[in-house]
Amino acid sequence: MSLTQRIVSAMVLGLLIGGSMNLLFAGEILSQGLETWITKYLIDGLFDTVGQIFVNSLKLMVVPLVFVSLLCGMASLGGGSRMGLLAGKTLCLYLVTTAVAISLALSFALILGPGNDINLAEASEFAASEAPPFKTTLINIFPSNPVAAMAEGQVLQVIVFALLIGLASSKSGDAGRRLLDFFDDLNKVIMETVMLLMVLAPYGIFCLLVKLFASLGFGVIVSLASYFFTVLLALAAHGVGTYSLLLLWTGLSPWRFFVKMRGPMAFAFSTSSSGATMPVTLKTVNEDLGVDNRVASFTVPLGATINMDGTAIMQGVATVFIAQAYNINLGIEAYLTVILTATLASIGTAAVPGVGLVMLVMVLNQVGLPVEGIGLIIGVDRMLDMCRTAVNVAGDGTISTFVAHSEGFHDREKFNATNL
Ligand code: ASP
Numbered sequence: 001m002s003l004t005q006r007i008v009s010a011m012v013l014g015l016l017i018g019g020s021m022n023l024l025f026a027g028e029i030l031s032q033g034l035e036t037w038i039t040k041y042l043i044d045g046l047f048d049t050v051g052q053i054f055v056n057s058l059k060l061m062v063v064p065l066v067f068v069s070l071l072c073g074m075a076s077l078g079g080g081s082r083m084g085l086l087a088g089k090t091l092c093l094y095l096v097t098t099a100v101a102i103s104l105a106l107s108f109a110l111i112l113g114p115g116n117d118i119n120l121a122e123a124s125e126f127a128a129s130e131a132p133p134f135k136t137t138l139i140n141i142f143p144s145n146p147v148a149a150m151a152e153g154q155v156l157q158v159i160v161f162a163l164l165i166g167l168a169s170s171k172s173g174d175a176g177r178r179l180l181d182f183f184d185d186l187n188k189v190i191m192e193t194v195m196l197l198m199v200l201a202p203y204g205i206f207c208l209l210v211k212l213f214a215s216l217g218f219g220v221i222v223s224l225a226s227y228f229f230t231v232l233l234a235l236a237a238h239g240v241g242t243y244s245l246l247l248l249w250t251g252l253s254p255w256r257f258f259v260k261m262r263g264p265m266a267f268a269f270s271t272s273s274s275g276a277t278m279p280v281t282l283k284t285v286n287e288d289l290g291v292d293n294r295v296a297s298f299t300v301p302l303g304a305t306i307n308m309d310g311t312a313i314m315q316g317v318a319t320v321f322i323a324q325a326y327n328i329n330l331g332i333e334a335y336l337t338v339i340l341t342a343t344l345a346s347i348g349t350a351a352v353p354g355v356g357l358v359m360l361v362m363v364l365n366q367v368g369l370p371v372e373g374i375g376l377i378i379g380v381d382r383m384l385d386m387c388r389t390a391v392n393v394a395g396d397g398t399i400s401t402f403v404a405h406s407e408g409f410h411d412r413e414k415f416n417a418t419n420l
Contacts, residue, residue, distance in 0.1 A: 018213025054204025
């Protein structure tokens with residue numbers, strides 16, 4: 001089996017075994033002693049430990065990879081207007097696709113009315129954490145200390161620093177060239193390290209999913225089925241519809257795209273973190289989808305940090321669901337505010353599990369909905385987080401391919417090659 005096939009098999013196996021364990025526990029079929037032993041030594045012991053080590057090893061590569069590969073990419077583009085155009089186009093596309101995603105989500109939720117059968121007169125208790133204001137998010141993109149930015153894993157700050165040093169290197173003559181030779185070599189070594197870690201991926205993914213599904217189970221879905229499936233439907237419509245249209249526009253096969261992206265999407269599903277998946281996305285986008293590293297090294301880390309179409313979809317459906325549950329009528333102005341706020345919120349959403357829900361606070365506040373409503377949907381959020389993160393990552397891959405294609409940085413033969 002190829003590595004991708006092993007990863008997808010590990011995912012399916014983890015889901016099945018974890019889900020079955022949960023059913024066994026719920027049905028009280030096992031003796032108390034055996035159940036405690038399995039929970040203590042297998043689920044919270046072995047599987048949790050291996051899963052966490054795996055996520056840590058992925059996160060380990062994020063900062064070195066973003067810094068070195070983006071620095072090399074920026075330097076070889078020579079900075080200036082070429083990079084400016086590329087950056088502007090990428091940013092616009094990320095924002096526009098997010099706005100489309102949330103509009104789709106609002107339409108689905110308004111048509112299907114997932115919260116219509118719930119009648120809450122008063123908001124229930126829920127302790128919401130405050131989302132940071134947009135101004136802070138904007139200021140935080142610019143680092144005051146590159147070492148702190150790297151140590152704290154602030155990807156946007158690392159991107160800004162790498163772009164600066166890359167630009168300066170391309171303008172520094174011999175000194176810049178010597179430095180770039182070193183970084184080019186380092187880039188190759190880092191990519192090789194990612195390859196080494198990928199070999200562990202099937203085991204890591206399997207353990208993460210067994211642990212997660214053994215404790216979550218599918219039971220929670222039943223009580224929130226209408227909300228859960230509305231989000232899934234909107235995710236599928238955007239993932240398959242919008243992304244396929246963009247790819248067809250460039251004459252590329254959406255089918256081939258999704259087949260090649262199934263590895264990163266499986267990573268995203270298992271880790272619920274586009275940040276931790278970033279090294280894998282970058283590798284696939286560059287090596288399998290044929291996006292030149294000069295483009296991919298910029299678009300993928302940027303996308304992993306600011307492009308969250310799946311998250312915006314959850315926020316759109318959740319907003320309508322909460323409004324319907326509390327019998328609050330939102331006007332067209334409120335919906336436009338939701339589109340704008342959720343699009344901007346996606347920039348500030350950290351690429352780690354569960355942050356989309358924190359940013360939902362900001363969206364609800366903007367339109368005056370009870371933040372406590374989040375308590376209604378929190379039960380299924382972990383599972384939806386897995387699905388929306390896979391869509392977030394597919395979005396990064398689509399826009400990277402689209403931008404590379406339109407800017408003449410795309411290797412169509414690589415994209416079409418059947419190296420699966
Ligand atoms: N887990 C998502 C991501 O990393 C963010 C979120 O929606 O919570 O992309």
